[in-house]
Amino acid sequence: MDTGMLDVPGARLHYEVRGSGPVLLVLLGGSTDPAMAAPLAGLLSDRYTVITYDRRGYSRSPLTEPFGDRPVERHADDALLLLEAAGPEPAHVFATHAGALIALDLLARHPERVRRLVAHEPPVYELLPDAERWRRMTEETLDLFAREGVGAAMRRMGEETGLSVPGPPAPGLPEWVRDMLTRMAANAEPNLRYELRGFSAFVPDAVALRGAPVVPAYGAQDQGTVFHRSTLAVAELLGTRAVELPGDHVGYLRDPGAFAEALHACLTP
Structure with missing residues (x-):
């Protein structure tokens, strides 16, 4: 595995490169750390040049100026610069x-840079019939963040979405897992401060994305969840069908072998 830093406007991005072949950029979301994708990247590295990276303001990618607004677009611009650094194809x-919101914006604005996108469980709350509930959750979460801090805010969001930030690393875990969990705990703060409101209001550009090489996908174990419903709503908006991938919201980590094969099939239909 090779690592490096890429200077972009307002930040320095830590990235990791594994394998050889056509480029596969991996974008995670929330307060997660790209080390969560390391097992998947390792399994795909015999078929792809797999690039993972820390989003600006997260883990090992420090900001060099204030984050600013329009977080989806800022992150998509960063992804574009990473792809340009990787080569012209x-x-x-x-x-x-x-991460799927970022990738949808990247594809909509720079279709020449994306061969095929698998957008796994994009949380596009604005497309849901109960969108008002999710707007309210966002504002309540941010109010708690301002009044009581990160822990209370993340608990509120977890109550609604079913996702939660893991606690302190337990003794006996492998070192790379302990390091990842430590970084993830710190990432909750920039997730709330810079991203939550803008991400929660994001709606993909249906005009730009209809007919584009995008595969909305959901986890087989997530049927009925907000992420499953949102994926179906995105597929309907884009006039395509959602596909099922193994596992749940983090199926790529729980069973990376099965997920790698299913993902490869989606990328090379």
């Missing part, structure tokens, strides 16, 4: 959760 993209 269009890349495959696997993106999950909020």
Whole structure:
């Protein structure tokens, strides 16, 4: 595995490169750390040049100026610069959760850079019939963040979405897992401060994305969840069908072998 830093406007991005072949950019979301995708990247590295990275303001990618507004677009611009640094050919993209919002914006504005996008469980709350509930959750979460801090805010969001930030690393875990969990705990703060409101209001550009090489996907174990419903809503908006991938919201980590094979099939139909 090779690592490096890429200077972009307002930040320095830590990235990791594994394998050889066509480029596959991996975009995770929320307060997650790209080390969560390391097992998947390792399994795909015999078929792809897999690039993972820390989003600006997260883990090992420090800001060099204030984050600013329009977080989806800022992150998509960063992803574009990573792809340009990787070479001139269009890349495959696997993106999950909020990373899928970033990737949808990247594809809409720069279609020449994306060969195929698998958008896994994008949380596009505005497309849901109960969108008002999710707007209210966002404002309540941010109010709690301002009044009581990160812990209370993340608990509120977890109550609604079913996701929660893991606690302190337990003794006996492998070192790379302990390091990842430590970084993830710190990432909750920039997730709330810079991203939550803008991400929660995001709606993909249906005009730009209809007919584009995008595969909305959901976890087989997530049927009925907000992420499953949102994926179906995105597929309907884009006039396409959602596909099922193994596992749940983090199926790529729980069973990376099965997920890698299913993802490869989506990327090379």
